């Protein structure tokens with residue numbers, strides 16, 4: 499038996515659910531298929547549980563700081579309580595996702611969807627065919643583990659979000675978002691964390707000031723950082739794992755976590771049955787509207803390998819629904835994407851790094867504020883905050899903004915608005931400061947800290 503839909507969505511994460519819901523609001527008859535849990539990576543094993551853990555990891559430092567403000571706090575941490583509360587919250591969010599879909603009369607399937615042709619998807623468990631005018635692939639990405647001996651003894655962020663007991667010694671491999679965020683979380687929770695990265699400085703491609711500032715803070719908090727080091731072999735040794743590194747070192751850890759990137763989730767999807775092409779990274783090739791090589795099949799989110807961020811997948815899902823079900827073709831603009839890295843200290847960033855800006859524009863101005871935030875001024879904590887603006891010369895257009903410190907994620911969200919409107923340094927200067935805040939630095943910069951002329955740095 500088969501059933502006809504206007505749209506069949508495969509994947510119940512951020513992009514898929516947004517597309518399904520919006521298409522349904524425009525009157526489409528929609529089916530959505532998810533093989534694991536509704537909510538996808540972001541809700542179930544990514545942004546949401548991660549951020550809850552980030553909050554937890556920040557308490558010990560706050561307890562310490564509180565003594566400078568006259569408090570005498572003695573605190574005990576219970577991992578099982580955090581885990582149970584986190585699980586309850588993601589279940590609540592999952593239910594909300596499902597409820598919203600039901601409210602819009604979307605047919606919900608808990609199964610694996612396999613593409614059988616341009617307009618057909620088979621439900622694997624039910625072995626039933628659904629027919630659709632359009633199919634949307636929104637299956638996301640999954641963690642990648644390097645192909646080394648013993649890789650099976652290592653975990654990924656998926657499992658680290660559900661540790662039964664906190665490890666005493668944790669090794670994380672990688673230097674990207676997930677590596678630094680999880681290193682920061684587990685450091686904050688009192689775990690002895692070692693980070694191994696194959697290059698020289700974490701967060702490649704980010705502004706150098708951010709990278710150096712974060713590195714300094716993580717080291718001060720006790721991170722055992724090893725550069726030019728990759729894991730080449732893991733061996734299970736009773737309860738511990740013996741780790742062999744590319745630099746000849748050997749060590750022992752309770753847990754080893756790979757944060758070595760994420761790959762598109764396309765296994766067993768049946769892409770070949772509809773002639774859908776992949777690029778060299780295994781991601782589904784799509785045009786500016788998310789259309790694959792098969793005209794009735796589209797893809798959004800991490801599975802397209804464009805930008806692996808939840809809000810981007812949501813925007814792509816919305817654009818897809820606008821295009822096909824509201825006769826409103828929208829191309830997603832990828833040029834100015836704000837992003838936060840939830841380390842401690844937090845990072846918020848948008849636009850060009852200093853290094854990229856000088857490469858492109860040659861003549862730029864750099865404004866930097868680097869100071870001890872007010873909350874640290876009563877005690878010994880000398881961690882600094884960094885706010886940095888990169889503009890074209892003579893106070894022209896703002897090209898980049900990079901912040902390290904408390905509230906950086908919140909600030910960068912708001913900075914994305916004027917930057918998207920093409921704001922100049924003069925526009926920033928016109929804003930009246932909010933005092934005393936850290937963000938006021940962004941609107942009170944006088945002279946540049948230094949400038950570049952014809953690509954050459956001048957002070």
Ligand code: NDP
Pocket residue numbers: 644645671672673674675676677679695696697701702728757758759760805806807837838839840
């Ligand atoms: P990233 O691509 O950010 O980082 C992967 C890291 O692993 C890099 O440092 C990379 O090194 C290293 N690496 C890759 N392959 C190997 C290998 N074979 N051996 C050793 N090291 C390796 O991926 P993440 O897993 O950190 O995150 C995935 C995506 O999820 C990110 O791109 C991000 O968009 C998203 N994300 C966003 C968050 C947020 O918005 N706060 C939070 C978490 C994830 P090299 O630098 O040399 O390439």
